[in-house]
Amino acid sequence: MTSNRRKFPMRRQAYSADLKFGPHVYVVTYAFWSVAPHIVLGEVGEVFLADRKPTSGLGASARDALIYASKALQWGERLEDLVDGSPQSYEGDPESLAAAALKCALEDSWHVKIEWARALAEACGERYGLAGAKDRQQ
Numbered sequence: 001m002t003s004n005r006r007k008f009p010m011r012r013q014a015y016s017a018d019l020k021f022g023p024h025v026y027v028v029t030y031a032f033w034s035v036a037p038h039i040v041l042g043e044v045g046e047v048f049l050a051d052r053k054p055t056s057g058l059g060a061s062a063r064d065a066l067i068y069a070s071k072a073l074q075w076g077e078r079l080e081d082l083v084d085g086s087p088q089s090y091e092g093d094p095e096s097l098a099a100a101a102l103k104c105a106l107e108d109s110w111h112v113k114i115e116w117a118r119a120l121a122e123a124c125g126e127r128y129g130l131a132g133a134k135d136r137q138q
Contacts, residue, residue, distance in 0.1 A: 004075065004076065005071075005075050006033065006045065006076075007074065008033075008045060008046065008074075012031050013031065013032075014029050014031040015029070015030055015112055016030075017104055017105070019049075019100060019104045021097050021100050024051065024052070024058075024059075025052055026051050026052070026097070026101065027050045028048070028049055028101045028105050028108070029047070029050065030046060030047045030109060031044070031045055031046050032044055032112075042116075043073075044079045045070070045073050045074060046070040046073060047066050047070055047073070047102060047105045048063070048066055048067075049062050049063050049066050049097070049098075050063075059097070061098075062096070062098040062101060065096075065098035066098055066101055066102070069082055069098065079102065079105065079106050079109075080106065083099070083102050083103050083106050086099030086102055087099055
């Protein structure tokens, strides 16, 4: 059987965001696929969860679910599809801790991508003498 699973390098850059679910606060950590240490593809490839109270049964169940979600991401599933397929209330809020963690990673990763785009635009503007481009847009 041919394996199509993408694997992360042992060392990789990860991002974290706080997630409030019920009365508890958790830390969602996610990493993007990259082709080199500083060249990121922009797709989230793994999501993990840490809780401030390691004895929480809810946290343990969510951590297990996110391990399976990370495996699905490594086999080519998209984070957006995992979020859309997760249980949600009528208002669109996640009903489970694992679904909330996936949604948190999705939303936070967009903020990271926007920051990358801004930094790249600034670097290109400085390199090619386009620093006044912001002034012309106003």
